[in-house]
Amino acid sequence: MSGFTVQILPPPSLNNAFVNSKAGKGRFKSKEYRNWCAYACATIKSVVPSQSRVGGKFMVAINLPSKMAGDMDNRVKGILDALVTSTRIDDDKHMDELRVSRRAEHQFAIVTVSPIGEPT
Numbered sequence: 001m002s003g004f005t006v007q008i009l010p011p012p013s014l015n016n017a018f019v020n021s022k023a024g025k026g027r028f029k030s031k032e033y034r035n036w037c038a039y040a041c042a043t044i045k046s047v048v049p050s051q052s053r054v055g056g057k058f059m060v061a062i063n064l065p066s067k068m069a070g071d072m073d074n075r076v077k078g079i080l081d082a083l084v085t086s087t088r089i090d091d092d093k094h095m096d097e098l099r100v101s102r103r104a105e106h107q108f109a110i111v112t113v114s115p116i117g118e119p120t
Helices: 031-047 073-085
Strands: 004-008 018-020 027-029 058-065 095-104 109-115
Touching: 004 031, 027 031, 031 073, 058 073, 073 095, 073 109
Parallel strands: 058 095
Antiparallel strands: 004 109, 018 027, 058 109
């Protein structure tokens, strides 16, 4: 099991990913975030074959666009959730290491997932 790398557009900031119900009955995903989730999952599934999925403990390296505005940490959760929803990782609770940088010279986030130790 060697892991994988995928390029996706960065998700909206968590500040814009959820909206409050007008009826005051909780929060839900914004249209922008729902659209990004659908795009990200479809992209991950089309680029990363299911046999390349990483089970067990893993590390993630995320290289965000250098010109992206906002806090880097507000983008991480959406990327991890897309990896889980696309079934290319089991659950982000198995992540033992996370590296986030803002150096990519294009509009995409470069996401690399690598197994740690023996697969389960």
